[in-house]
Amino acid sequence: MNDDTLLSARGLNLRFGAVTALDQVDCDLWPGEVLAIVGESGSGKTTLLNVLSGRMAPQSGVVWYRDPNGHLVDVHAMPAPALRALHRSDWGFVHQNPRDNLRMGVTAGGNVGERLMAQGSRHYGNIRAEAIAWLEQVEIDADRVDHLPRTFSGGMLQRLQIARTLVTHPRLVFMDEPTGGLDVSVQARLLDLIRSLVRRLGIAVVLVTHDLAVARLLAHRVMVMQRGVVVESGLTDQVLDDPQHPYTQLLVSSVLSA
Amino acid sequence: MNGYNFAYLDEQTKRMIRRSLLKAVAIPGHQIPFGSREMPLPYGWGTGGIQVTAAVLGADDTLKVIDQGADDTTNAVSIRRFFARTAGVATTTHTAEATIIQTRHRIPEEPLREDQIIVYQVPQPEPLSKLEPSRAETKRMHGLSEYGLMHVKLYEDITRYGHVSISYDYPVMVNGRYLMAPSPIPAFDNPKMDMMPALQLFGAGREKRLYAVPPYTKVASLDFDDHPFRTTRAPQVCGLCGSGVSYLDEVVTDDKGGRLFVCSDTDYCETRRAEGHAGTELAA
Ligand SMILES: Nc1ncnc2c1ncn2[C@@H]1O[C@H](COP(=O)(O)OP(=O)(O)OP(=O)(O)O)[C@@H](O)[C@H]1O
Ligand SMILES: [Mg+2]
Numbered sequence: 001m002n003d004d005t006l007l008s009a010r011g012l013n014l015r016f017g018a019v020t021a022l023d024q025v026d027c028d029l030w031p032g033e034v035l036a037i038v039g040e041s042g043s044g045k046t047t048l049l050n051v052l053s054g055r056m057a058p059q060s061g062v063v064w065y066r067d068p069n070g071h072l073v074d075v076h077a078m079p080a081p082a083l084r085a086l087h088r089s090d091w092g093f094v095h096q097n098p099r100d101n102l103r104m105g106v107t108a109g110g111n112v113g114e115r116l117m118a119q120g121s122r123h124y125g126n127i128r129a130e131a132i133a134w135l136e137q138v139e140i141d142a143d144r145v146d147h148l149p150r151t152f153s154g155g156m157l158q159r160l161q162i163a164r165t166l167v168t169h170p171r172l173v174f175m176d177e178p179t180g181g182l183d184v185s186v187q188a189r190l191l192d193l194i195r196s197l198v199r200r201l202g203i204a205v206v207l208v209t210h211d212l213a214v215a216r217l218l219a220h221r222v223m224v225m226q227r228g229v230v231v232e233s234g235l236t237d238q239v240l241d242d243p244q245h246p247y248t249q250l251l252v253s254s255v256l257s258a
Numbered sequence: 259m260n261g262y263n264f265a266y267l268d269e270q271t272k273r274m275i276r277r278s279l280l281k282a283v284a285i286p287g288h289q290i291p292f293g294s295r296e297m298p299l300p301y302g303w304g305t306g307g308i309q310v311t312a313a314v315l316g317a318d319d320t321l322k323v324i325d326q327g328a329d330d331t332t333n334a335v336s337i338r339r340f341f342a343r344t345a346g347v348a349t350t351t352h353t354a355e356a357t358i359i360q361t362r363h364r365i366p367e368e369p370l371r372e373d374q375i376i377v378y379q380v381p382q383p384e385p386l387s388k389l390e391p392s393r394a395e396t397k398r399m400h401g402l403s404e405y406g407l408m409h410v411k412l413y414e415d416i417t418r419y420g421h422v423s424i425s426y427d428y429p430v431m432v433n434g435r436y437l438m439a440p441s442p443i444p445a446f447d448n449p450k451m452d453m454m455p456a457l458q459l460f461g462a463g464r465e466k467r468l469y470a471v472p473p474y475t476k477v478a479s480l481d482f483d484d485h486p487f488r489t490t491r492a493p494q495v496c497g498l499c500g501s502g503v504s505y506l507d508e509v510v511t512d513d514k515g516g517r518l519f520v521c522s523d524t525d526y527c528e529t530r531r532a533e534g535h536a537g538t539e540l541a542a
Contacts, residue, residue: 081402110413117413118406124416124482146417
C-alpha cells in the first residue's frame, strides 16, 4: 500500500452459494478522491461497498484503511467498537433510501445532531447551531430545523441524510446510488450539491452507481464490474470515452442510445 | 414457619440471585439476567424487588417497605406482611430503623447510611427500551457505551418543550459507564442516588434483570451543559409538617375541591410532626 493511500483492498472474494459477488477484487482510494463503481444490476457493486466499509466480511482478501493518526488498520480485523467508532465519525454512509438512515420521528436538527452527540457533544445550543449550518450547506432552509423529515420531499430527505453524514467531517464517505429513485431534475440538483461539497471539503468517496452519467459528473476514477470481476478501471474520462473492455463498451453504448 | 423456607425462596434460588447480585455490584449499572421465579404476587406488584429482598434478608434485619413514599398502601403492607410471615423479621415504618428498605416510586427523604440497603422494584430495566425496541441493539449500545440516541431524545424534548420532559425514571449514567433506568422514582429523587452511602439494588421480575449501584458511586442524570439537570417540586410547603424541601403529593381533602399538599414520604412527615413541626393545615 502506497504511503498516502486512504483505503486499499487486495484479493477480495465473496460468493453467495453459486453466485460470485466478488472475484479477486483489488481497489485503491486516495484522500479526496471520488471513485465510482459501475456495472449493471447484480454485478457486485453494493457487495463491494459493504465489504470495503467493513459492514460485510469477505471470504478472503484484506481491506486496509489509514486512520487519522496515519496508522494502517485492517478493517476486518478491527474490534467491533473501533469499527463502529470509525463509522460514527471518520466515515459516513449515504444510503439510496434516506429512510434507511434517517430517524423519521426525530426533527431535522436532531437527525443532523445525532452524530455530534454520539461523539460526546453536550451543548444543546452548539449542536443546534451546527445542525442549522449544515442544513444551509445542503440548501435546506434553517427554519426547517425543528420539522420532522416526514414533511420533506425525496430530494430534501436525501440532502438531510447528507448533512447528517457530513456533520462530523468524515474523510471517507460510502454512497450507494445516492440519486437513485429521484426525479431527473431533483437528481441534477443533488449531484451538483454532492460535487461541490465533496470538492470543497476534500472528502474521499466510494460511489456506487449504475448510471454512467453520475459517474462522469462526480468521479475522478471508475471501476467497471461484471459478475464480481473488475473488468476495467482508470480515469473516468479515459474509461468512458475510450472503453477497452467489451463489457464497458456495451455499457457506454447503451447509455448513449438511451 | 413449618413447611416454609426462610424468606420464602429456597436456598438454591437465593444463591443464584445472590450470585447475580454480586455480578451486578461488580459492574455498576449493568443489567444482569437472572432466573426470576414465580412469586405469590402478580407481576407489577414488585416480584423483582421481593426476590432481591428475599435473597439479601437475614434473620436480624429490620425491613421497611414503601410504595409511592407511603408505608400504608396495600402493596407496601402486603409485602411487609409477607416477609414478617415467611422470614419472621422485624419490620418498621421508620427509615432510620430499617436495615433493608424495599421501595416502589420513591427514595426516602432521610439520607440513607452505609449500614442500609435499598431495593427498588423495577418494571422496565432497559433505559433505552422506548427508543430502541431491539434488545440485541440495546445490548450492543451498552456494550460500547453508545448513548447518543438517549441524548437525541433529550435534544428533541428541549426543542419541543424548552426542557427535558421526563419527570419519572429519568435516565442516569452510573460511574461514567452504563446508562441506567432508576425505576419510576421522580427525577426529584435522582440526586439522592449519587454517592449514596447505602447499597442500591434493583430487581425487575417480569424482565428478569437485576442491577446495582454500590455505595459511594457516581450517578449523574443526563443533561446538556447549557440545559443542566434540575429537580422540580411543587412550590408549596407540606400542609402537615411545613417542610419546604420534601417531595409533595397533592391530595383532595373534601368534595368541594379542597386540596392539600403533603409529603409523599409519610415517615419523614410523621417524624417531623413528632419533633414539633407543623404545617398550615394543623396550625389552623
Ligand atoms: N446476502 C446475499 N445473499 C445471497 N446473494 C446475494 C446477497 N447479496 C448479494 N447477493 C448476490 O450477489 C450478487 C451481487 O449483488 P449486489 O447487490 O452486490 O449487486 P449490485 O451490483 O449492487 O446490484 P444492483 O445494481 O441491483 O444494486 C447478485 O447476484 C446478488 O443476487
Ligand atoms: Mg446495489
